[in-house]
Amino acid sequence: MFSFVLASSSGGAYLGAWVDPLYNATFIRESLQNGWAPTERTPYLREYLRYVDDHGKKGRFPGDGEWAVLSWAIYYLMLIVAVAYTLALLPLFGSTTPYTFAALDGPVVLGLYIATGLRNKRKFQDAEKLGYRLLQLYGRRRRAVPHS
Secondary structure: OHHHHHHHHOHHHHHHHHHHHHOOHHHHHHHHHOOOOOHHHHHHHHHHHHHHHHHOEOOEOOOHHHHHHHHHHHHHHHHHHHHHHHHHHHHHHHHHHHHHHHHHHHHHHHHHHHHHHHHHHHHHHHHHHOOOOHHHHHHOOOOOOOOO
């Protein structure tokens, strides 16, 4: 049970890959049109729409849907592995079995988390190379705190 809970609670590390495809062009246009998006994000979102309209796939960054499916598959695979691993190796490792599973689960979760971050960085850098100011505008979304 502990191994399964460990695997299932790691879902937050997969969240970036799962959420990216949800923010498609249709949703963003609707957000802008209805005033749901914060005004400081408007320039970024308009540039995002311009990029996705020109180079995207189904209103998203190319590959976002596939990356999300891969991430979901790894997540659910690790849930199955947690149960199978524990049942198979409990006689060998005894009460330390969940901890040995953590040694397997941790690198998988961390690896996918890092891979998602690197992929996101690369896709924004590629957009910048094509002349879309996504990185510049994304960084400006937070208001600067005035210095005294």
